[in-house]
Amino acid sequence: MPATETEATAEARRYLEVCNACRYCEGYCAVFPAMALRREFSAGDLQHLANLCHGCKGCYQSCQYSPPHAFGINIPSTFASIRQESYEQYAWPPAMGAVFRRNGTVVSLVAALGIALALLLTAAIQDPGVLYGAHTGAGAFYRVIPWWLMVALAGGSFGFALLALTMGAIGYWRGTGSKPGPVVAPVAETTVDILTLRNLGGGGHGCNDLDEGFSTHRRWSHQALMYGFLLCFAATSVATLYDHFLHLEAPYSFWSIPVQLGTWGGVLMMLGVAGLTWVKVVTDPVPVAKHVAGGEFALLALLFLVAATGLLLLALRHTGAMGVLLAIHLGLVLSLFITLPYSKMVHGLYRGLALFRSAREKRTMTAAAAD
Ligand code: SF4
Ligand code: SF4
Known part of the structure; x- marks a missing residue:
């Protein structure tokens, strides 16, 4: 399904026509060089550019046409709205796209249900003496929650999440009108961009995470969360x-x-979540899309709880609290897996695809110009 025209895409198109004449922000991130390759912007192009944007607010703070100027250029906020629309449009199955409209509520509800389900299941299949007893040695966890149940819940939810994410990625790739091109060099460039979060560097001096001053708070906090998640x-x-x-x-x-x-x-996950939450709370609220904030805070809270209960389980695993803690931790992990394709977590996938497309377009255009 091709990308949908919305109020936000119309607004972004108006901004980018001004930006294409101005080009002051060219060195800030990957968005402006990708924008400069175009004279016209389809809805697919705008979804691509919006997912390429890391929301650093650098272009907003440096723009002479940002509010209160009559042009009212506010790229970070409008791009955040378009990103959210793209998550909704390409969600799979399609009916699940509506989840993004009340994302904070849905993520919180799923987390609460995940904990309740894991606790109820454990209590239903386990004798209280086993659930509240202290267990040590190999297989201690499986004496409380059987191995088959852990594998069925975690494997089933993660397998479904992978399928939904793959279908979403295919829809996004087709809907935004991506074209064939080289693979190896763009994949290498994309990998470096993701691992270093280069686009939150503001071209070297940092980004406007909080206000008009430059900082790297968001970049470091995001890296702590991402690498923490990968280590787990x-x-x-x-x-x-x-x-x-x-x-x-x-x-x-x-x-x-x-x-x-x-x-x-x-x-690392807990440090990253704390840093990102602080940035979100104290940041200048104008270049922010307020309607997506609830889902972002709910996801950060869920990631924090997954990490915190994992560490608590490690500390108390030889005590009688292990059974209940294990159920709560698994319930939260289950909730995270279920919400993977229907929460802000999808930004990693779509942004990766946008970075790949951008790296590929650069090479295709350079080769075409050389011919
Ligand atoms: S955001 Fe403002 S300063 Fe930056 S390129 Fe666009 S018009 Fe120019
Ligand atoms: S907010 Fe930052 S990443 Fe997004 S377009 Fe502006 S400068 Fe680029």
Whole structure:
């Protein structure tokens, strides 16, 4: 389905026609060089540029035409609205797109239901003596929540999330009108951009995270959260390999690879969430799309709770609190997996695709100009 024209795309088109004549912000991020390759902007182009934008607010703070000027140029806010519209348009199954309209409420409700479901299931299948008892040694977790139940809940929800994300990515790629081109060099450039979050560097001097002053708060906080999340994912993957191939059952010792990866990952996630929440609370509210804030805060809270309960479980795993904590932690992880395709988490996927398309367009255009 092609990208949809909306009020926000009409507004962005008006802004970019001015920007294309001005070009003052060319060195700030990938958006302006990608914009300069075009004379006209289809709705697909605007969704692509909006997903390329990292919302650093650099162009807003430096723009002589931003409010209260009559042109009222406010790219970060309008692009945030277009991004949200693209998440909604390409959600799979399509009926789930409506979830993005009340994202804060939905993410919070799913988190609460996830915890309740895990606690109720555990209480229903387990004797209270087992649930509230202290367990130690290999297989202690599985004595409270059977291995098959953990695999069924986590594997089923994560498998569905992967399918929904893949379908969403295909819809986005087609809907925004992406064209064929080189792969290897654009993939390498995109990977570096994601790993370093280059576009939150403001061309080297930092971004306007909070106000007109430059800072790297958001960049560092986002990196802490992203690398923390990846370390936790690596911890789960290594634990799965231990279980299946080495027949070593959790819980593992504090100095084991999965526990070390999970511990540092959890700490980084909590630091990243705290930093991003602080930036969102104190930032200048004008270049922000207020209607998407609820979903963003709810997702940050969910990520914080996943990390915090994981660390608490590690600290109290040899006590009688382990059973309830394990159920709560698994309920939160389940909620995170279920909401992956229907929360702000999808920005990573769409932004990655936008960065890839931008890196590819640069090469295609340069090659065409050289011919
Ligand atoms: S945002 Fe303002 S300063 Fe930047 S390119 Fe557009 S018109 Fe020029
Ligand atoms: S808000 Fe930042 S990332 Fe987005 S277009 Fe403006 S300068 Fe680029």
